[in-house]
Amino acid sequence: MKVRCWGARGSIPVSGPEYVRYGGDTTCLSIRSKNDALLVIDAGTGIRRLGCQLMEQGREDLTLLFTHTHWDHVLGLPFFKPLYNPKVRIDLYGSPGLQGNIVKLLTRVMAPPLFPMPFAQLPSSITGLEWQGGSLQLDSLRVTRIALSHPNLGVGYRIEEDGKSFVFLTDNELSQHHRGGRSFSEYVDFCRGADLLVHDAEYTPEEYPSRRGWGHSHFEDAARLAKVAGVKTLGLFHHNQERTDDAMDELVRRTREFLSGPGAGSGPVPACLALTQDSSFDL
Ligand SMILES: [Zn+2]
Numbered sequence: 174m175k176v177r178c179w180g181a182r183g184s185i186p187v188s189g190p191e192y193v194r195y196g197g198d199t200t201c202l203s204i205r206s207k208n209d210a211l212l213v214i215d216a217g218t219g220i221r222r223l224g225c226q227l228m229e230q231g232r233e234d235l236t237l238l239f240t241h242t243h244w245d246h247v248l249g250l251p252f253f254k255p256l257y258n259p260k261v262r263i264d265l266y267g268s269p270g271l272q273g274n275i276v277k278l279l280t281r282v283m284a285p286p287l288f289p290m291p292f293a294q295l296p297s298s299i300t301g302l303e304w305q306g307g308s309l310q311l312d313s314l315r316v317t318r319i320a321l322s323h324p325n326l327g328v329g330y331r332i333e334e335d336g337k338s339f340v341f342l343t344d345n346e347l348s349q350h351h352r353g354g355r356s357f358s359e360y361v362d363f364c365r366g367a368d369l370l371v372h373d374a375e376y377t378p379e380e381y382p383s384r385r386g387w388g389h390s391h392f393e394d395a396a397r398l399a400k401v402a403g404v405k406t407l408g409l410f411h412h413n414q415e416r417t418d419d420a421m422d423e424l425v426r427r428t429r430e431f432l433s434g435p436g437a438g439s440g441p442v443p444a445c446l447a448l449t450q451d452s453s454f455d456l
C-alpha cells in the first residue's frame with residue numbers, strides 16, 4: 174500500500190516562511206491499495222491538493238473515512254473538487270466511535286449560511302454507509318478501528334495489506350482518559366508490530382501540563398507507545414500551529430534521543446520522523 178500525507182498540521186492551517194518544510198495544511202491522508210483502490214482519511218485543508226490531483230488523474234471513485242469532525246479535520250471538505258463532479262462516486266463510512274451519523278455531521282458543516290452549497294445538493298454521488306462488524310475490507314486493504322481518547326470522541330485506524338500494516342492515531346491523548354477512550358495497553362495491542370505508526374505528538378513534555386485534557390499527546394508518550402508496541406517507524410503528527418520548521422526539527426531530534434534511552438521502554442528502537450504535508454510511504 175502507498176500512504177501519502179496531504180496535511181500534518183493540527184488545529185488550524187498556517188502559512189509563512191517558517192512553515193515551508195513541514196507545511197501548514199491540516200489533516201488528510203490517502204492510502205492506495207496495490208490495485209489502486211483509494212481510501213482517504215479526514216478532510217482537513219490538505220484534501221484540497223489531493224482533490225486537484227484526483228481531478229487531473231480522472232479518478233471517479235474513492236472511500237472516505239473520518240477520525241472525528243473537529244474543524245481541522247473537516248475544514249477542507251467544501252474545497253474538495255471531486256464533490257462537484259457528477260461522475261464521481263464516494264463511499265462515506267461513519268463509525269460507532271464518531272459522535273453521530275457522519276452524513277448528518279457533514280450536513281451541518283456544509284450548510285448555509287456557513288457555506289453556500291448544502292451537502293445534500295452536491296453533484297457527486299455520495300453514499301453514506303455504516304461499518305458492519307469488526308473490520309472493513311476495501312479491495313486488498315483490511316481496516317480495523319479503535320476509539321480515541323479525545324474530547325467529543327474519535328476513531329483511530331489500522332490498515333493492513335499483504336502482512337504490512339499502517340496505524341493512524343491522531344488527536345489521541347495517551348496520558349488522560351477521555352470518555353470512550355482506551356487504556357495505554359489497549360493502544361499498544363492495536364499498534365503491535367506496525368510497519369508505520371503515525372501518532373499525535375503535538376506537545377513537548379514541558380508544554381503538556383498546561384494543556385492536559387485538550388486531547389493531544391506529548392512526544393514522549395507517542396515514543397513510548399511506538400517502542401513498547403514494537404513499531405518499525407514512528408511518524409509524529411498533528412503539529413502545533415506555533416511549531417516552526419526549526420522547532421519541528423528539534424522535536425524530532427528530542428524524540429529520537431528519547432526513543433534510544435531507557436525512558437521509552439525496552440526493545441528495538443523505532444525509526445522516527447515528523448510527517449510533512451508531502452510525506453509518502455511505500456509499505
Ligand atoms: Zn485535530
Ligand SMILES: [Zn+2]
Pocket residue numbers: 241243323344388
Ligand atoms: Zn480533535
